[in-house]
Amino acid sequence: MMSEEELRKEAEKIASEKVGWIVHFSSYVIVNFFMVIFWGVTSGWNSFPWFIFMTIGWGIGVAIHFFAVYIDLGWKEKMKIREYEKLKRLQQQK
Structure with a gap:
């Protein structure tokens, strides 16, 4: 069971x-909102949407961050737990 202090630290981390x-x-x-506006104003609304590559790549990163x-x-x-046990083993060997 975690102490009150450990619970507080874990809650802060989360x-x-x-x-x-x-x-x-x-x-x-x-940023993507302004990229779309920039694209529309500078290239015309009918040109190739070059910003889409950045939007997709960054979106994948945001999704991975969400899941993590x-x-x-x-x-x-x-x-x-694995790292804790490993460190404990190393400490016992010394």
């Missing part, structure tokens, strides 16, 4: 990760 994703997503939306923060598949916890 909240920080969620805020990080919100900032990432917000910047994605704002909000969809807990348990792999992070398993990795933490």
Whole structure:
């Protein structure tokens, strides 16, 4: 069972990760909005939408970030436990 302090630190970490994703997503939306406006004004609305490559690539990154923060598949916890056990073994060998 986690102590009150450990729970607080874990909650802060999770909240920080969620805020990080919100900032990432917000910047994605704002920058892409202005890229579309820039494309329309400079190239004409009927020209090739060159911004789409950046939008798709960055969108994939935002989606991966979302899954890493909000969809807990348990792999992070398993990795933490594995690293903890590894460090403990190394400490015992010394």
